[in-house]
Amino acid sequence: MGKIVSSFFISVDGVVESPDQWHFPYWCDEMGAFVQAGMESAAGFLMGRKLYDEWSSYWTTTDADPEIAATFNEARKFVVSSSLEKADWANTTVISGDVAAGLRELKERSEGDLQMSGSATTVRWLLANGLLDELHLLVHPIAVGRGQRLFEDTPTHPLKLTGSETWSSGVILASYAPAGA
DSSP: OOOEEEEEEEETTOBOSOGGGTSGGGOOHHHHHHHHHHHHHEEEEEEEHHHHHHHHHHTTSTTSOHHHHHHHHHSOEEEEOSSOOOOOSTTEEEEOSSHHHHHHHHHHHOSSEEEEESOHHHHHHHHHTTOOOEEEEEEESOOOOSSOBSSSSOOOOOEEEEEEEEOTTSOEEEEEEETTO
């Protein structure tokens, strides 16, 4: 049985929006190894509609890193959406209707993790519906000041720390699971 695992580049003030504007100075070998391990363990990638639109329009272009693009283009992808009827990006399945039931079924038949990188709205929904298994926050030592935060106007979600590391760039990897898990 697979797990849904979400990872975020996040600032110390909780911003997850536009990490391409602030996270690159903190990239280090440890972060690269963490990201690579997540990609290698992925049975597929799970995303919301907005992230799907962003990634499918970028990773299919000649601007994208060819090696990373090949990984994403060949991988199984699952999009949670009530508005997307058909996905044109190769190997993509749209999950709509009873999304919770669809994701439970997907987890049951998956051999490996369903990885998420981004999709804050989807992660909040997954937490509220008891579907998120792991949350990895890569906390960057920068206060961004404005932008979408991971937890905005949400109910309380008790989490338990399952691991932590401090990397050479000052980024802290904090890994959590829902407290009831």
